[in-house]
Amino acid sequence: MTETRHNWTKEEVMEVYNTPLMELLYQAATVHRENHNPNQVQVSTLLSIKTGGCPEDCGYCPQAARYHTDIEGNDLMSVQQVKAQALRAKSSGSSRVCMGAAWRNVKDGPEFDNVLEMVRTINKLDMEVCCTLGMITENQAQRLAEAGLYAYNHNLDTSEDYYKDVISTRAFQDRLDTIDNVRKTNVTVCSGGIIGMGEQLEDRAGMLVALASLSPQPESTPINALVPVEGTPMEEFEKVSIWEMVRMVATTRIILPNTQVRLSAGRTDMSREGQAMCFFAGANSIFAGDKLLTTPNPDVNEDMKMFKLLGLQPMKPFAKKAQPESVEAQYSKFKEQGEKPKWSRPGHKIERNEEAKAKAKL
Numbered sequence: 001m002t003e004t005r006h007n008w009t010k011e012e013v014m015e016v017y018n019t020p021l022m023e024l025l026y027q028a029a030t031v032h033r034e035n036h037n038p039n040q041v042q043v044s045t046l047l048s049i050k051t052g053g054c055p056e057d058c059g060y061c062p063q064a065a066r067y068h069t070d071i072e073g074n075d076l077m078s079v080q081q082v083k084a085q086a087l088r089a090k091s092s093g094s095s096r097v098c099m100g101a102a103w104r105n106v107k108d109g110p111e112f113d114n115v116l117e118m119v120r121t122i123n124k125l126d127m128e129v130c131c132t133l134g135m136i137t138e139n140q141a142q143r144l145a146e147a148g149l150y151a152y153n154h155n156l157d158t159s160e161d162y163y164k165d166v167i168s169t170r171a172f173q174d175r176l177d178t179i180d181n182v183r184k185t186n187v188t189v190c191s192g193g194i195i196g197m198g199e200q201l202e203d204r205a206g207m208l209v210a211l212a213s214l215s216p217q218p219e220s221t222p223i224n225a226l227v228p229v230e231g232t233p234m235e236e237f238e239k240v241s242i243w244e245m246v247r248m249v250a251t252t253r254i255i256l257p258n259t260q261v262r263l264s265a266g267r268t269d270m271s272r273e274g275q276a277m278c279f280f281a282g283a284n285s286i287f288a289g290d291k292l293l294t295t296p297n298p299d300v301n302e303d304m305k306m307f308k309l310l311g312l313q314p315m316k317p318f319a320k321k322a323q324p325e326s327v328e329a330q331y332s333k334f335k336e337q338g339e340k341p342k343w344s345r346p347g348h349k350i351e352r353n354e355e356a357k358a359k360a361k362l
């Protein structure tokens with residue numbers, strides 16, 4: 001096992017990122033082999049259990065209510081609908097279901113109770129369950145853990161410095177606080193970010209430094225490439241090149257040796273050769289299914305053909321950590337407290353977010 005370092009500096013990370021490519025790939029693949037089976041890739045299915053209408057202003061997100069995008073919103077799915085989708089995901093090779101709700105934060109009440117029931121239902125299908133529901137309190141994290149949640153996703157998105165150019169409705173520290181609340185339970189942490197949002201290399205490095213400094217480091221780290229969506233403040237941004245993706249994946253692998261590095265949004269723009277290079281560089285997880293919340297994703301059959309071609313196998317569930325038990329609602333030790341996570345409102349103006357909002361009103 002490679003020793004985990006929590007004290008990386010931005011300069012060191014940038015030096016890794018800029019290593020001549022063949023050398024970088026070799027170093028990353030070596031770290032990968034020391035800590036993971038290079039022929040196994042974990043497959044997750046992302047389900048949007050509640051789409052659109054989010055009050056936040058994340059500049060990349062088509063689900064923010066303030067921007068005009070073509071996203072069709074929907075209310076919270078039912079437990080039965082989620083179970084049917086999870087069974088379908090399981091039969092096509094997924095070991096994990098990640099449920100995403102476009103909420104700023106979790107609110108105690110019937111909707112959250114339904115989410116807890118979804119967690120129990122999927123865990124009983126012997127699949128790993130992950131949720132991404134926005135900010136949560138410690139009590140809410142405990143209740144999710146008790147229902148059998150395996151992982152909670154809350155991305156840092158980018159560096160603390162550049163974060164101020166992407167989101168104005170909550171602060172970077174609020175994200176760290178939610179991750180901290182998850183860490184008080186036995187639920188694993190999934191946290192990563194997005195490249196291609198106009199950030200500098202320094203910001204990519206800054207994000208990795210922030211992730212590396214978490215102790216323990218996240219068990220899984222999604223690396224997304226921005227998918228520019230019409231109507232969002234980043235609609236005209238250029239897509240990142242495969243070379244940037246490969247370098248980012250390889251650098252993440254070296255900085256976070258034990259994490260599962262996940263290829264996430266932007267995979268439709270990557271060729272099989274490009275994806276193969278990312279797997280070689282240390283990516284060992286993908287999202288399956290034709291949609292990633294709201295953006296397109298490769299067809300699952302295409303993914304399975306690619307796996308066959310490359311000799312990759314989908315990882316079995318609970319390969320890294322034992323399956324949690326699900327406690328039924330009536331036996332819960334935790335009562336709802338009706339409290340909201342505390343968050344700050346930096347409230348500064350981000351010009352491109354304001355422009356997109358004004359355009360949406362026209």
Ligand code: SF4
Pocket residue numbers: 054055056057058061062063064101102103104134
């Ligand atoms: S990324 Fe999440 S919090 Fe931000 S606008 Fe989209 S749904 Fe809301």
